[in-house]
Amino acid sequence: MTEFEAVTSQYLELIDDALPGLVSGFYLTGSIPLDDYHPGRSDIDGVVVVSEPVTDPEIVRAVHEKLPERPYFDVTYLTASALAAPPDRSTPVVYTIDGQFRDPATAGTVTPVLWSELARQSIAVRAVDGLAVHDDHQALVDHTRANLTSYWEPMLDRLEQRAAELPDDQVLDGWIIPWYVLGIPRLHALLATGNIISKTAARQHGAAAFPSYADLCTRAINHRAGALGEFTVADATPTVAFGRAVIASARQL
Missing domain, CATH: 3.30.460 (Beta Polymerase; domain 2)
Incomplete structure:
Protein backbone atom coordinates (compact mmCIF):
# COMPACT_ATOMS: atom_id res chain seq x y z
CA MET A 1 0.00 0.00 0.00
CA ASP A 136 -16.28 24.94 -18.46
CA HIS A 137 -13.09 25.23 -20.49
CA GLN A 138 -13.52 28.93 -21.27
CA ALA A 139 -14.00 29.65 -17.57
CA LEU A 140 -10.79 27.68 -16.91
CA VAL A 141 -8.90 29.73 -19.50
CA ASP A 142 -10.25 33.02 -18.15
CA HIS A 143 -9.36 32.04 -14.59
CA THR A 144 -5.84 31.07 -15.69
CA ARG A 145 -5.24 34.38 -17.46
CA ALA A 146 -6.50 36.31 -14.46
CA ASN A 147 -4.32 34.27 -12.11
CA LEU A 148 -1.18 35.08 -14.09
CA THR A 149 -1.77 38.82 -13.83
CA SER A 150 -3.51 39.20 -10.46
CA TYR A 151 -1.46 36.68 -8.49
CA TRP A 152 1.81 35.71 -10.18
CA GLU A 153 2.88 39.13 -11.46
CA PRO A 154 2.66 40.71 -7.98
CA MET A 155 4.44 37.68 -6.52
CA LEU A 156 7.30 38.15 -8.97
CA ASP A 157 7.51 41.82 -7.96
CA ARG A 158 7.72 40.80 -4.30
CA LEU A 159 10.44 38.25 -4.98
CA GLU A 160 12.46 40.85 -6.89
CA GLN A 161 12.05 43.44 -4.15
CA ARG A 162 12.95 40.99 -1.40
CA ALA A 163 16.01 39.72 -3.27
CA ALA A 164 17.28 43.29 -3.67
CA GLU A 165 17.46 43.56 0.13
CA LEU A 166 19.54 40.41 0.65
CA PRO A 167 23.09 39.28 -0.23
CA ASP A 168 23.33 37.14 -3.37
CA ASP A 169 24.86 34.20 -1.53
CA GLN A 170 22.12 33.93 1.10
CA VAL A 171 20.43 30.54 0.90
CA LEU A 172 16.67 30.60 0.36
CA ASP A 173 14.11 28.16 1.67
CA GLY A 174 14.25 25.27 -0.76
CA TRP A 175 10.65 25.52 -1.96
CA ILE A 176 10.70 29.19 -3.01
CA ILE A 177 12.44 29.10 -6.39
CA PRO A 178 10.84 25.82 -7.57
CA TRP A 179 7.43 27.18 -6.61
CA TYR A 180 7.83 30.01 -9.12
CA VAL A 181 9.76 28.09 -11.75
CA LEU A 182 7.28 25.20 -11.93
CA GLY A 183 4.08 27.03 -11.06
CA ILE A 184 4.00 29.68 -13.76
CA PRO A 185 4.78 27.40 -16.76
CA ARG A 186 1.91 25.11 -15.72
CA LEU A 187 -0.47 27.96 -16.49
CA HIS A 188 1.30 28.75 -19.76
CA ALA A 189 0.95 25.09 -20.76
CA LEU A 190 -2.77 25.13 -20.02
CA LEU A 191 -3.27 28.13 -22.30
CA ALA A 192 -1.03 26.64 -24.99
CA THR A 193 -2.38 23.08 -24.95
CA GLY A 194 -5.69 23.15 -23.11
CA ASN A 195 -4.38 20.58 -20.62
CA ILE A 196 -3.74 20.74 -16.89
CA ILE A 197 -0.26 19.29 -16.41
CA SER A 198 1.96 18.17 -13.55
CA LYS A 199 4.92 20.05 -12.12
CA THR A 200 7.28 17.58 -13.79
CA ALA A 201 5.60 18.21 -17.12
CA ALA A 202 5.79 21.95 -16.39
CA ARG A 203 9.57 21.59 -16.22
CA GLN A 204 9.55 19.97 -19.65
CA HIS A 205 7.18 22.58 -21.07
CA GLY A 206 9.14 25.49 -19.61
CA ALA A 207 12.49 24.17 -20.82
CA ALA A 208 11.16 23.51 -24.33
CA ALA A 209 9.32 26.82 -24.72
CA PHE A 210 12.02 28.92 -23.02
CA PRO A 211 15.30 27.04 -23.63
CA SER A 212 17.52 29.73 -22.12
CA TYR A 213 15.95 28.81 -18.75
CA ALA A 214 16.16 25.03 -19.21
CA ASP A 215 18.84 24.64 -16.53
CA LEU A 216 16.77 26.58 -14.00
CA CYS A 217 13.75 24.38 -14.77
CA THR A 218 15.82 21.23 -14.36
CA ARG A 219 17.24 22.36 -11.03
CA ALA A 220 13.73 23.14 -9.78
CA ILE A 221 12.27 19.75 -10.69
CA ASN A 222 15.33 17.90 -9.34
CA HIS A 223 14.87 19.69 -6.03
CA ARG A 224 11.20 18.70 -5.96
CA ALA A 225 12.21 15.11 -6.55
CA GLY A 226 14.51 15.23 -3.54
CA ALA A 227 17.92 15.87 -5.10
CA LEU A 228 20.50 17.62 -2.99
CA GLY A 229 21.23 21.22 -3.82
CA GLU A 230 20.20 24.68 -2.77
CA PHE A 231 18.98 27.97 -4.17
CA THR A 232 20.37 31.36 -3.22
CA VAL A 233 19.20 34.93 -3.61
CA ALA A 234 21.19 35.08 -6.85
CA ASP A 235 18.72 32.59 -8.34
CA ALA A 236 15.89 35.08 -7.84
CA THR A 237 17.04 37.24 -10.77
CA PRO A 238 16.71 34.57 -13.49
CA THR A 239 13.56 33.29 -11.80
CA VAL A 240 11.88 36.68 -12.05
CA ALA A 241 13.05 37.10 -15.65
CA PHE A 242 11.76 33.63 -16.52
CA GLY A 243 8.41 34.24 -14.87
CA ARG A 244 7.91 37.52 -16.68
CA ALA A 245 8.88 35.99 -20.01
CA VAL A 246 6.36 33.19 -19.49
CA ILE A 247 3.59 35.62 -18.60
CA ALA A 248 4.40 37.87 -21.57
CA SER A 249 4.20 34.85 -23.85
CA ALA A 250 0.95 33.69 -22.25
CA ARG A 251 -0.67 37.00 -23.14
CA GLN A 252 -0.17 36.14 -26.80
CA LEU A 253 -1.84 32.73 -26.56
Missing part, protein backbone atom coordinates in the same frame (compact mmCIF):
# COMPACT_ATOMS: atom_id res chain seq x y z
CA THR A 2 1.38 3.41 -0.98
CA GLU A 3 1.71 6.34 1.38
CA PHE A 4 -1.30 8.14 -0.04
CA GLU A 5 -3.40 4.96 -0.17
CA ALA A 6 -2.76 4.41 3.54
CA VAL A 7 -3.80 7.96 4.45
CA THR A 8 -6.90 8.01 2.27
CA SER A 9 -8.00 4.64 3.61
CA GLN A 10 -7.50 5.86 7.17
CA TYR A 11 -9.46 9.03 6.43
CA LEU A 12 -12.47 7.17 5.04
CA GLU A 13 -12.54 4.80 8.00
CA LEU A 14 -12.40 7.71 10.45
CA ILE A 15 -14.96 9.91 8.70
CA ASP A 16 -17.42 7.05 8.21
CA ASP A 17 -17.14 6.14 11.87
CA ALA A 18 -17.48 9.71 13.12
CA LEU A 19 -20.05 10.97 10.61
CA PRO A 20 -21.88 8.03 9.01
CA GLY A 21 -23.43 8.83 5.66
CA LEU A 22 -21.75 12.21 5.25
CA VAL A 23 -19.13 11.22 2.67
CA SER A 24 -20.70 9.83 -0.47
CA GLY A 25 -17.62 10.20 -2.65
CA PHE A 26 -13.91 10.88 -2.52
CA TYR A 27 -11.76 11.80 -5.53
CA LEU A 28 -8.02 12.41 -5.68
CA THR A 29 -6.79 15.36 -7.72
CA GLY A 30 -3.43 17.11 -8.05
CA SER A 31 -0.21 15.16 -8.43
CA ILE A 32 -1.55 11.66 -7.82
CA PRO A 33 -3.70 11.27 -10.98
CA LEU A 34 -0.91 12.92 -12.96
CA ASP A 35 1.57 10.28 -11.75
CA ASP A 36 3.73 12.97 -10.19
CA TYR A 37 3.39 12.11 -6.49
CA HIS A 38 6.65 12.05 -4.52
CA PRO A 39 6.38 10.26 -1.15
CA GLY A 40 7.51 12.43 1.71
CA ARG A 41 7.34 15.58 -0.42
CA SER A 42 3.98 15.77 -2.20
CA ASP A 43 0.56 16.54 -0.72
CA ILE A 44 -2.63 14.53 -1.01
CA ASP A 45 -5.19 16.67 -2.85
CA GLY A 46 -8.81 15.79 -3.36
CA VAL A 47 -12.51 16.50 -3.34
CA VAL A 48 -14.79 15.00 -0.70
CA VAL A 49 -18.34 14.74 -2.03
CA VAL A 50 -20.74 15.14 0.88
CA SER A 51 -24.43 14.42 1.27
CA GLU A 52 -25.06 17.85 2.77
CA PRO A 53 -23.04 21.10 2.78
CA VAL A 54 -20.16 21.35 5.24
CA THR A 55 -19.59 25.00 6.09
CA ASP A 56 -18.01 24.68 9.56
CA PRO A 57 -14.57 23.06 9.93
CA GLU A 58 -15.45 21.87 13.43
CA ILE A 59 -17.71 19.23 11.90
CA VAL A 60 -14.71 17.36 10.48
CA ARG A 61 -11.74 18.79 12.38
CA ALA A 62 -11.46 15.89 14.84
CA VAL A 63 -11.11 13.44 11.96
CA HIS A 64 -8.36 15.47 10.27
CA GLU A 65 -6.46 15.77 13.55
CA LYS A 66 -6.10 11.99 13.66
CA LEU A 67 -4.37 11.88 10.27
CA PRO A 68 -0.56 12.04 9.93
CA GLU A 69 0.91 15.54 9.85
CA ARG A 70 2.57 14.71 6.52
CA PRO A 71 1.72 14.28 3.76
CA TYR A 72 -0.59 17.26 3.97
CA PHE A 73 -4.19 16.18 3.46
CA ASP A 74 -5.68 18.96 1.34
CA VAL A 75 -9.34 18.42 0.47
CA THR A 76 -12.43 20.45 -0.32
CA TYR A 77 -15.87 19.42 0.92
CA LEU A 78 -18.52 19.86 -1.80
CA THR A 79 -21.96 18.48 -2.58
CA ALA A 80 -22.79 16.82 -5.88
CA SER A 81 -25.21 19.64 -6.66
CA ALA A 82 -22.47 22.24 -6.12
CA LEU A 83 -20.17 20.37 -8.50
CA ALA A 84 -22.86 20.17 -11.16
CA ALA A 85 -23.01 23.98 -11.27
CA PRO A 86 -20.31 26.61 -11.92
CA PRO A 87 -18.01 27.27 -8.93
CA ASP A 88 -19.82 29.51 -6.44
CA ARG A 89 -17.37 31.50 -4.32
CA SER A 90 -20.17 33.26 -2.44
CA THR A 91 -21.07 30.12 -0.47
CA PRO A 92 -18.80 29.08 2.43
CA VAL A 93 -16.91 25.85 1.77
CA VAL A 94 -14.71 23.90 4.15
CA TYR A 95 -11.26 23.19 2.72
CA THR A 96 -7.66 22.64 3.81
CA ILE A 97 -4.36 23.90 2.42
CA ASP A 98 -1.05 22.56 3.73
CA GLY A 99 -3.10 20.43 6.09
CA GLN A 100 -4.71 23.45 7.75
CA PHE A 101 -8.32 24.55 7.67
CA ARG A 102 -8.78 27.94 6.06
CA ASP A 103 -11.62 30.44 6.40
CA PRO A 104 -14.63 28.82 4.67
CA ALA A 105 -15.86 32.24 3.57
CA THR A 106 -12.83 32.70 1.30
CA ALA A 107 -13.68 29.55 -0.71
CA GLY A 108 -10.05 29.52 -1.82
CA THR A 109 -10.12 26.25 -3.74
CA VAL A 110 -13.50 26.90 -5.37
CA THR A 111 -12.27 27.66 -8.89
CA PRO A 112 -12.69 26.31 -12.42
CA VAL A 113 -9.32 24.60 -11.96
CA LEU A 114 -10.62 22.23 -9.27
CA TRP A 115 -13.80 21.53 -11.21
CA SER A 116 -11.81 20.72 -14.36
CA GLU A 117 -9.31 18.57 -12.48
CA LEU A 118 -12.14 16.58 -10.99
CA ALA A 119 -13.92 16.15 -14.32
CA ARG A 120 -10.87 15.36 -16.43
CA GLN A 121 -8.21 13.58 -14.44
CA SER A 122 -9.25 12.56 -10.95
CA ILE A 123 -9.05 9.14 -9.34
CA ALA A 124 -12.18 7.87 -7.61
CA VAL A 125 -11.37 6.35 -4.24
CA ARG A 126 -15.10 6.26 -3.56
CA ALA A 127 -17.18 6.97 -6.65
CA VAL A 128 -20.56 8.69 -6.78
CA ASP A 129 -22.86 7.10 -9.33
CA GLY A 130 -23.81 9.57 -12.04
CA LEU A 131 -21.67 12.42 -10.67
CA ALA A 132 -21.81 15.33 -13.12
CA VAL A 133 -19.13 17.99 -12.85
CA HIS A 134 -19.46 21.39 -14.54
CA ASP A 135 -16.29 21.60 -16.64
Whole structure:
Protein backbone atom coordinates (compact mmCIF):
# COMPACT_ATOMS: atom_id res chain seq x y z
CA MET A 1 0.00 0.00 0.00
CA THR A 2 1.38 3.41 -0.98
CA GLU A 3 1.71 6.34 1.38
CA PHE A 4 -1.30 8.14 -0.04
CA GLU A 5 -3.40 4.96 -0.17
CA ALA A 6 -2.76 4.41 3.54
CA VAL A 7 -3.80 7.96 4.45
CA THR A 8 -6.90 8.01 2.27
CA SER A 9 -8.00 4.64 3.61
CA GLN A 10 -7.50 5.86 7.17
CA TYR A 11 -9.46 9.03 6.43
CA LEU A 12 -12.47 7.17 5.04
CA GLU A 13 -12.54 4.80 8.00
CA LEU A 14 -12.40 7.71 10.45
CA ILE A 15 -14.96 9.91 8.70
CA ASP A 16 -17.42 7.05 8.21
CA ASP A 17 -17.14 6.14 11.87
CA ALA A 18 -17.48 9.71 13.12
CA LEU A 19 -20.05 10.97 10.61
CA PRO A 20 -21.88 8.03 9.01
CA GLY A 21 -23.43 8.83 5.66
CA LEU A 22 -21.75 12.21 5.25
CA VAL A 23 -19.13 11.22 2.67
CA SER A 24 -20.70 9.83 -0.47
CA GLY A 25 -17.62 10.20 -2.65
CA PHE A 26 -13.91 10.88 -2.52
CA TYR A 27 -11.76 11.80 -5.53
CA LEU A 28 -8.02 12.41 -5.68
CA THR A 29 -6.79 15.36 -7.72
CA GLY A 30 -3.43 17.11 -8.05
CA SER A 31 -0.21 15.16 -8.43
CA ILE A 32 -1.55 11.66 -7.82
CA PRO A 33 -3.70 11.27 -10.98
CA LEU A 34 -0.91 12.92 -12.96
CA ASP A 35 1.57 10.28 -11.75
CA ASP A 36 3.73 12.97 -10.19
CA TYR A 37 3.39 12.11 -6.49
CA HIS A 38 6.65 12.05 -4.52
CA PRO A 39 6.38 10.26 -1.15
CA GLY A 40 7.51 12.43 1.71
CA ARG A 41 7.34 15.58 -0.42
CA SER A 42 3.98 15.77 -2.20
CA ASP A 43 0.56 16.54 -0.72
CA ILE A 44 -2.63 14.53 -1.01
CA ASP A 45 -5.19 16.67 -2.85
CA GLY A 46 -8.81 15.79 -3.36
CA VAL A 47 -12.51 16.50 -3.34
CA VAL A 48 -14.79 15.00 -0.70
CA VAL A 49 -18.34 14.74 -2.03
CA VAL A 50 -20.74 15.14 0.88
CA SER A 51 -24.43 14.42 1.27
CA GLU A 52 -25.06 17.85 2.77
CA PRO A 53 -23.04 21.10 2.78
CA VAL A 54 -20.16 21.35 5.24
CA THR A 55 -19.59 25.00 6.09
CA ASP A 56 -18.01 24.68 9.56
CA PRO A 57 -14.57 23.06 9.93
CA GLU A 58 -15.45 21.87 13.43
CA ILE A 59 -17.71 19.23 11.90
CA VAL A 60 -14.71 17.36 10.48
CA ARG A 61 -11.74 18.79 12.38
CA ALA A 62 -11.46 15.89 14.84
CA VAL A 63 -11.11 13.44 11.96
CA HIS A 64 -8.36 15.47 10.27
CA GLU A 65 -6.46 15.77 13.55
CA LYS A 66 -6.10 11.99 13.66
CA LEU A 67 -4.37 11.88 10.27
CA PRO A 68 -0.56 12.04 9.93
CA GLU A 69 0.91 15.54 9.85
CA ARG A 70 2.57 14.71 6.52
CA PRO A 71 1.72 14.28 3.76
CA TYR A 72 -0.59 17.26 3.97
CA PHE A 73 -4.19 16.18 3.46
CA ASP A 74 -5.68 18.96 1.34
CA VAL A 75 -9.34 18.42 0.47
CA THR A 76 -12.43 20.45 -0.32
CA TYR A 77 -15.87 19.42 0.92
CA LEU A 78 -18.52 19.86 -1.80
CA THR A 79 -21.96 18.48 -2.58
CA ALA A 80 -22.79 16.82 -5.88
CA SER A 81 -25.21 19.64 -6.66
CA ALA A 82 -22.47 22.24 -6.12
CA LEU A 83 -20.17 20.37 -8.50
CA ALA A 84 -22.86 20.17 -11.16
CA ALA A 85 -23.01 23.98 -11.27
CA PRO A 86 -20.31 26.61 -11.92
CA PRO A 87 -18.01 27.27 -8.93
CA ASP A 88 -19.82 29.51 -6.44
CA ARG A 89 -17.37 31.50 -4.32
CA SER A 90 -20.17 33.26 -2.44
CA THR A 91 -21.07 30.12 -0.47
CA PRO A 92 -18.80 29.08 2.43
CA VAL A 93 -16.91 25.85 1.77
CA VAL A 94 -14.71 23.90 4.15
CA TYR A 95 -11.26 23.19 2.72
CA THR A 96 -7.66 22.64 3.81
CA ILE A 97 -4.36 23.90 2.42
CA ASP A 98 -1.05 22.56 3.73
CA GLY A 99 -3.10 20.43 6.09
CA GLN A 100 -4.71 23.45 7.75
CA PHE A 101 -8.32 24.55 7.67
CA ARG A 102 -8.78 27.94 6.06
CA ASP A 103 -11.62 30.44 6.40
CA PRO A 104 -14.63 28.82 4.67
CA ALA A 105 -15.86 32.24 3.57
CA THR A 106 -12.83 32.70 1.30
CA ALA A 107 -13.68 29.55 -0.71
CA GLY A 108 -10.05 29.52 -1.82
CA THR A 109 -10.12 26.25 -3.74
CA VAL A 110 -13.50 26.90 -5.37
CA THR A 111 -12.27 27.66 -8.89
CA PRO A 112 -12.69 26.31 -12.42
CA VAL A 113 -9.32 24.60 -11.96
CA LEU A 114 -10.62 22.23 -9.27
CA TRP A 115 -13.80 21.53 -11.21
CA SER A 116 -11.81 20.72 -14.36
CA GLU A 117 -9.31 18.57 -12.48
CA LEU A 118 -12.14 16.58 -10.99
CA ALA A 119 -13.92 16.15 -14.32
CA ARG A 120 -10.87 15.36 -16.43
CA GLN A 121 -8.21 13.58 -14.44
CA SER A 122 -9.25 12.56 -10.95
CA ILE A 123 -9.05 9.14 -9.34
CA ALA A 124 -12.18 7.87 -7.61
CA VAL A 125 -11.37 6.35 -4.24
CA ARG A 126 -15.10 6.26 -3.56
CA ALA A 127 -17.18 6.97 -6.65
CA VAL A 128 -20.56 8.69 -6.78
CA ASP A 129 -22.86 7.10 -9.33
CA GLY A 130 -23.81 9.57 -12.04
CA LEU A 131 -21.67 12.42 -10.67
CA ALA A 132 -21.81 15.33 -13.12
CA VAL A 133 -19.13 17.99 -12.85
CA HIS A 134 -19.46 21.39 -14.54
CA ASP A 135 -16.29 21.60 -16.64
CA ASP A 136 -16.28 24.94 -18.46
CA HIS A 137 -13.09 25.23 -20.49
CA GLN A 138 -13.52 28.93 -21.27
CA ALA A 139 -14.00 29.65 -17.57
CA LEU A 140 -10.79 27.68 -16.91
CA VAL A 141 -8.90 29.73 -19.50
CA ASP A 142 -10.25 33.02 -18.15
CA HIS A 143 -9.36 32.04 -14.59
CA THR A 144 -5.84 31.07 -15.69
CA ARG A 145 -5.24 34.38 -17.46
CA ALA A 146 -6.50 36.31 -14.46
CA ASN A 147 -4.32 34.27 -12.11
CA LEU A 148 -1.18 35.08 -14.09
CA THR A 149 -1.77 38.82 -13.83
CA SER A 150 -3.51 39.20 -10.46
CA TYR A 151 -1.46 36.68 -8.49
CA TRP A 152 1.81 35.71 -10.18
CA GLU A 153 2.88 39.13 -11.46
CA PRO A 154 2.66 40.71 -7.98
CA MET A 155 4.44 37.68 -6.52
CA LEU A 156 7.30 38.15 -8.97
CA ASP A 157 7.51 41.82 -7.96
CA ARG A 158 7.72 40.80 -4.30
CA LEU A 159 10.44 38.25 -4.98
CA GLU A 160 12.46 40.85 -6.89
CA GLN A 161 12.05 43.44 -4.15
CA ARG A 162 12.95 40.99 -1.40
CA ALA A 163 16.01 39.72 -3.27
CA ALA A 164 17.28 43.29 -3.67
CA GLU A 165 17.46 43.56 0.13
CA LEU A 166 19.54 40.41 0.65
CA PRO A 167 23.09 39.28 -0.23
CA ASP A 168 23.33 37.14 -3.37
CA ASP A 169 24.86 34.20 -1.53
CA GLN A 170 22.12 33.93 1.10
CA VAL A 171 20.43 30.54 0.90
CA LEU A 172 16.67 30.60 0.36
CA ASP A 173 14.11 28.16 1.67
CA GLY A 174 14.25 25.27 -0.76
CA TRP A 175 10.65 25.52 -1.96
CA ILE A 176 10.70 29.19 -3.01
CA ILE A 177 12.44 29.10 -6.39
CA PRO A 178 10.84 25.82 -7.57
CA TRP A 179 7.43 27.18 -6.61
CA TYR A 180 7.83 30.01 -9.12
CA VAL A 181 9.76 28.09 -11.75
CA LEU A 182 7.28 25.20 -11.93
CA GLY A 183 4.08 27.03 -11.06
CA ILE A 184 4.00 29.68 -13.76
CA PRO A 185 4.78 27.40 -16.76
CA ARG A 186 1.91 25.11 -15.72
CA LEU A 187 -0.47 27.96 -16.49
CA HIS A 188 1.30 28.75 -19.76
CA ALA A 189 0.95 25.09 -20.76
CA LEU A 190 -2.77 25.13 -20.02
CA LEU A 191 -3.27 28.13 -22.30
CA ALA A 192 -1.03 26.64 -24.99
CA THR A 193 -2.38 23.08 -24.95
CA GLY A 194 -5.69 23.15 -23.11
CA ASN A 195 -4.38 20.58 -20.62
CA ILE A 196 -3.74 20.74 -16.89
CA ILE A 197 -0.26 19.29 -16.41
CA SER A 198 1.96 18.17 -13.55
CA LYS A 199 4.92 20.05 -12.12
CA THR A 200 7.28 17.58 -13.79
CA ALA A 201 5.60 18.21 -17.12
CA ALA A 202 5.79 21.95 -16.39
CA ARG A 203 9.57 21.59 -16.22
CA GLN A 204 9.55 19.97 -19.65
CA HIS A 205 7.18 22.58 -21.07
CA GLY A 206 9.14 25.49 -19.61
CA ALA A 207 12.49 24.17 -20.82
CA ALA A 208 11.16 23.51 -24.33
CA ALA A 209 9.32 26.82 -24.72
CA PHE A 210 12.02 28.92 -23.02
CA PRO A 211 15.30 27.04 -23.63
CA SER A 212 17.52 29.73 -22.12
CA TYR A 213 15.95 28.81 -18.75
CA ALA A 214 16.16 25.03 -19.21
CA ASP A 215 18.84 24.64 -16.53
CA LEU A 216 16.77 26.58 -14.00
CA CYS A 217 13.75 24.38 -14.77
CA THR A 218 15.82 21.23 -14.36
CA ARG A 219 17.24 22.36 -11.03
CA ALA A 220 13.73 23.14 -9.78
CA ILE A 221 12.27 19.75 -10.69
CA ASN A 222 15.33 17.90 -9.34
CA HIS A 223 14.87 19.69 -6.03
CA ARG A 224 11.20 18.70 -5.96
CA ALA A 225 12.21 15.11 -6.55
CA GLY A 226 14.51 15.23 -3.54
CA ALA A 227 17.92 15.87 -5.10
CA LEU A 228 20.50 17.62 -2.99
CA GLY A 229 21.23 21.22 -3.82
CA GLU A 230 20.20 24.68 -2.77
CA PHE A 231 18.98 27.97 -4.17
CA THR A 232 20.37 31.36 -3.22
CA VAL A 233 19.20 34.93 -3.61
CA ALA A 234 21.19 35.08 -6.85
CA ASP A 235 18.72 32.59 -8.34
CA ALA A 236 15.89 35.08 -7.84
CA THR A 237 17.04 37.24 -10.77
CA PRO A 238 16.71 34.57 -13.49
CA THR A 239 13.56 33.29 -11.80
CA VAL A 240 11.88 36.68 -12.05
CA ALA A 241 13.05 37.10 -15.65
CA PHE A 242 11.76 33.63 -16.52
CA GLY A 243 8.41 34.24 -14.87
CA ARG A 244 7.91 37.52 -16.68
CA ALA A 245 8.88 35.99 -20.01
CA VAL A 246 6.36 33.19 -19.49
CA ILE A 247 3.59 35.62 -18.60
CA ALA A 248 4.40 37.87 -21.57
CA SER A 249 4.20 34.85 -23.85
CA ALA A 250 0.95 33.69 -22.25
CA ARG A 251 -0.67 37.00 -23.14
CA GLN A 252 -0.17 36.14 -26.80
CA LEU A 253 -1.84 32.73 -26.56
